[in-house]
Amino acid sequence: MRSRVLFIDHVGTLGGGELSLIDVARAYRGTSTVVLLADGPFRERLAKEGIRVVVIDGGDALRAVRRETDWPGFRATSRALALGWRIAGLARQHDCLHANSQKAFVVACLAGVLAHRPVIWDLNDLLIPAHFSRTNIRIDVALANYVARRVIANSQASAAAFVAQGGRQDKVRVVYNGIASDAFDAVTEADVEAVRRELQLDGKPLVGLFGRLGEWKGQDVALEAMCHLPDVRLLLVGDALFGEERYRAALRTQVTRLGLTDRVRFLGFRSDVPRLMRLVQAVLHTSKAPEPFGRVIVEGMLAERPVVATRAGGVEEILEDGVTGILVSPGDPVELATAVRDLLANPQRANELGKAARRSAKARFSVDTMVRGMTEYMEEVVYS
Numbered sequence: 001m002r003s004r005v006l007f008i009d010h011v012g013t014l015g016g017g018e019l020s021l022i023d024v025a026r027a028y029r030g031t032s033t034v035v036l037l038a039d040g041p042f043r044e045r046l047a048k049e050g051i052r053v054v055v056i057d058g059g060d061a062l063r064a065v066r067r068e069t070d071w072p073g074f075r076a077t078s079r080a081l082a083l084g085w086r087i088a089g090l091a092r093q094h095d096c097l098h099a100n101s102q103k104a105f106v107v108a109c110l111a112g113v114l115a116h117r118p119v120i121w122d123l124n125d126l127l128i129p130a131h132f133s134r135t136n137i138r139i140d141v142a143l144a145n146y147v148a149r150r151v152i153a154n155s156q157a158s159a160a161a162f163v164a165q166g167g168r169q170d171k172v173r174v175v176y177n178g179i180a181s182d183a184f185d186a187v188t189e190a191d192v193e194a195v196r197r198e199l200q201l202d203g204k205p206l207v208g209l210f211g212r213l214g215e216w217k218g219q220d221v222a223l224e225a226m227c228h229l230p231d232v233r234l235l236l237v238g239d240a241l242f243g244e245e246r247y248r249a250a251l252r253t254q255v256t257r258l259g260l261t262d263r264v265r266f267l268g269f270r271s272d273v274p275r276l277m278r279l280v281q282a283v284l285h286t287s288k289a290p291e292p293f294g295r296v297i298v299e300g301m302l303a304e305r306p307v308v309a310t311r312a313g314g315v316e317e318i319l320e321d322g323v324t325g326i327l328v329s330p331g332d333p334v335e336l337a338t339a340v341r342d343l344l345a346n347p348q349r350a351n352e353l354g355k356a357a358r359r360s361a362k363a364r365f366s367v368d369t370m371v372r373g374m375t376e377y378m379e380e381v382v383y384s
Contacts, residue, residue: 002375003382005032006094006117008087010058010103012040013241015212016295017124020154020177021100023367024374025051033094035087037062037104056086062103066243067132084110091115095382096149098122102132102140109147118149118381122374123292126161126313130216130289141166149381152374155314158292173377176317177293178370181362183274184302191275199265201233205344208235208280210273211296213251214244218286218310223254224333226263229340234260237276239268277303281350282343285309288331294318298365301325301357306350308339318365324357 005028009021022045025034029051036043037058046053061075062083072080080103088111091097096118099105105121112119121144127137144151144167151172153159159172209222219236226234240248255264270276277283283300285291290313297318300307309315311327319325326343328335343350 002028002031003096003379004094005096005098005378006087006091007032007034007098007100008037008104008108008111009034009042009100010037010062010107011101012036012038012042012055014041014045015241016177016293017100017122017154018042019295020124020370021122022046022049022051023178023180024098024371025049027371027375033090035090037083037107054090056083058083058103065103067102067136070133070135080107081110083107084114087111088114091117096120096378098378100124102136105140105148106143109143113147119147120150120152120378120381121148123151123153123158123162126158126290126292127165127167128161128290137165144168144171149384150377152377154293155317157290157314157317173373175370175373175377176365177295177298178365178367179295179298179302179361180367181302184277184299184304187274187278187303192278195272195275195279199235199267205229205232206235206280207232207282207284207340208237208276209284209286210237210277210299212238212244213240213248215247216287216289218288218331219251220254221286221288221331221333221336222284223251223258223260223264225337225340226260227258228334228337232263232340232344234264235267235276235280236264237267237270237273273299274303277305280305282340283307284336284340285315286330286336287312287315289313291315297325298361301354301361304354304358306343306353307357308336308343319357320360323353324360325353 007025026049034053036055039055043053059079062079065072065076084107091111092115097108097112098120099108100122108119153174154177159174163169283305285297287310293314297307307325310330321327326339328339
């Protein structure tokens, strides 16, 4: 029987880290519990998978703390202490705690110390000033060095950033995220044609950008690139999360200002991403800051589509430039447009890139590989 793991995450929404947690928690559902500090679709998905889930509201003060926050303040600190105390009671019924986010990690460390249980941090972020305030980075690194038993990073880039900020190298292991290929394998030509009719597309070349709308995700760069691709249509699939509604509004204003209203479609959140990825002729990734991993890139690869992605962070561990995808400089709409234009002008090369990408993704980023790696390191912590 597997160990009893208390998984902790601070959000109720579904992001890349949450989707990976579902796969890992599924392997432990007979013995373990997931604690969420907010309710939402994440809880519903966990329950649907038969995973025991408990929601303990994190409170407004803790929710107000952002990555860029210099100091959390008295109310947020008090709430974190109270949550740690409460979760410690649950932790005593488990063998270890697994924190899936930064806020969850802080609370897990408090609970772990009180309950005398080891803490594992699933590091799904790059601890760099482009993403986090220096205060947040210092708190995370100190807790990891003195409280956490193991730090499991989702890429070599995430691991290297942690060590560069003073994190202990001996505590770090790397397990890449895994993405199931089933939904991509199941898409048929009839499915693609159905969504083409639904969206009433005009037959012009089509590219897609998938994922949450956020300033550092760089959708504005893709819109600027569209000015250099007059015959191309763009699908933006995803919506604002984590208080980024202003950026979404700014994107819509930018579309109007650039005269792109008839060539850019905002589709919001969709449940048929595999179908939409098979519909487009290229998948774009436009992050301005380094990504810790890049789940949407692997999804594009599984859809057998050529991926054009920014050259930074964990992305360079996923794609081999010119072999399984195309890498471009972050924040450069002209270079992005050139890469897209070249792919559209050479369908054979685009097809070869897509096939090579699919083979690579299935071989390197499977759910089974991820779960085996996570299980090995969690069991190692419990039984060491």
